[in-house]
């Protein structure tokens with residue numbers, strides 16, 4: 062979608078929004094898949110309600126793109142613009158055991174920054190790619206750690222009210238890869254309460270998680286992490302592996318030969334390739350195990 066010729070472009074500029082025309086989302090997603098659209102960079106959170114109102118009045122659909130590490134985006138010309146909050150480095154301020162974190166901060170960078178300030182607990186999250194906001198929304202987790210356990214407060218843009226609101230951690234439900242946030246809530250800032258731990262101890266934990274991850278996941282291939290959620294009491298990766306599907310392909314999309322729940326872009330994969338592979342594998346698992354795997358990856362169809 063192109064909006065540079067739309068009268069809205071000047072109004073957005075007045076709000077300090079930077080418009081980048083015709084951005085290929087192949088370069089903005091960890092899968093390297095996605096069509097083209099205009100991107101709006103929102104440098105100040107406070108402008109979000111006004112920006113969204115302007116877009117809505119002009120009938121321009123939008124989506125917020127965070128780190129782009131858990132999303133599968135449609136191919137071709139996209140019928141919505143992308144909004145993006147540029148990341149601040151490190152985007153973290155420490156006050157005692159509380160870390161005040163921008164949602165646009167890099168998750169791994171945030172974990173490391175807190176570690177250097179002797180705040181631990183999140184060692185398992187170190188290799189999870191993406192932004193803090195994306196991790197929050199999905200309640201990202203690995204190696205026994207889930208980000209939701211540490212959340213004391215979240216500041217968010219609530220699309221249903223058109224306002225920026227503050228929600229207490231105890232009023233948010235954090236389940237396995239799921240939260241009570243509405244799909245169109247936009248994470249802005251979070252307060253995390255973290256246990257004190259000496260840096261050296263945290264570093265040792267981080268090292269162990271990094272090694273486990275390196276030995277089992279295809280870290281240097283383009284992927285969105287695990288494609289499916291694990292079914293209750295089971296492992297999607299193990300089931301797909303048992304069916305001999307490692308290396309199974311649809312066009313440029315391939316089941317990783319390292320971890321069967323990672324589907325990688327093995328070269329020139331399109332969204333259509335990836336969706337075909339997802340459906341094909343889901344169907345085979347259903348046939349063999351009677352289990353319908355649920356997507357973990359978020360799909361943005363046209």
Ligand code: EPU
Nearest residue numbers: 203204205277286287289290291296298299302319320321
């Ligand atoms: N397994 C296989 N073959 C495979 C992959 C796994 O047999 O190809 C077996 C493993 O040997 C193990 C079991 O399946 O016995 C579970 O595998 P693993 O320890 O790799 O964990 P997972 O359940 O596949 C989950 C998360 C990962 C997270 C790891 C480590 C989900 C869907 N995945 O994977 O998160 O990194 O645990 O904690 O919950 C993600 O969310 O994108 C993600 C990668």
